[in-house]
Amino acid sequence: MFYGILAALAAMIVGLDQWTKWLTVTHIPSTNGSAVVKAIPGFFHITHIKNTGAAWSMLEGQTWLFVLVTAVFFVILGVLIWKKVLQKRFELVCLAMIAGGALGNLIDRVVSGAVTDMIRLEFVNFPVFNVADCFVTTGCALLIVYVLFFDRPKKSPPEQDGKAE
Structure with missing residues (x-):
């Protein structure tokens, strides 16, 4: 049952991402980021770019590499x-994101052959991104915080060796 919920979460993310990309392609001319x-003036604006690489166009044109890495991840x-x-629910929710x-x-x-990006932050020099990127980044950040700070083995009380002190 829980795996079905996780699959539905991932499917909803894909649907939301593809819908926002369709809206962008349909209603906003390609602007190269302007x-x-x-x-929200001063915070972010919507634009339309095609990105054949990763953030900051790293590995531009290496679509085969991104497809391979994604396939290996899955x-x-x-x-x-x-x-x-x-098996931990929080880990699995992060991984579904x-x-x-x-x-x-x-x-x-x-x-x-390229990813449609549309969200551009105005207050920092950051690559234009999309809804999928938001979920990948948030899922990774939450998973890292969880693993580093909350996924600790419970400490058991020190064992008594039977000797009186």
């Missing part, structure tokens, strides 16, 4: 879930 719709994730290495975002961008890469 402002088109001032969503294979490893499937094996870890099947072998019951990953990452998987949904990764699948959303994978669809773009396979269909058009």
Whole structure:
């Protein structure tokens, strides 16, 4: 049942991502990152770019590499879930967020060879990104915080060796 909820979460993320990309492609001309719709002035605007690389156009034109890395991620994730290495609900929710975002961008890469990005922050020099990127980043950040600070083995009380002190 819980895995079905996780699959539905990932599917909703893919749907939201693909819908926002469709809205962008349909209603906003390609602008190479300049402002088109001032969503929240001084905070972010909506634009329309095609990115064949990763953030800051790293590895531009290496679509095959991104497809391969995403496929390997899904294979490893499937094996870890099947072998019951990953069982904690919070970890699995984070991974569903990452998987949904990764699948959303994978669809773009396979269909058009580039990812549609549309959200540009105005207060910092940051790459234009999309909804899928938001979920990948948030899922990764939450997973890292969880693993570093909350996923600790419970300390058992020190064992008594039977000697009186």
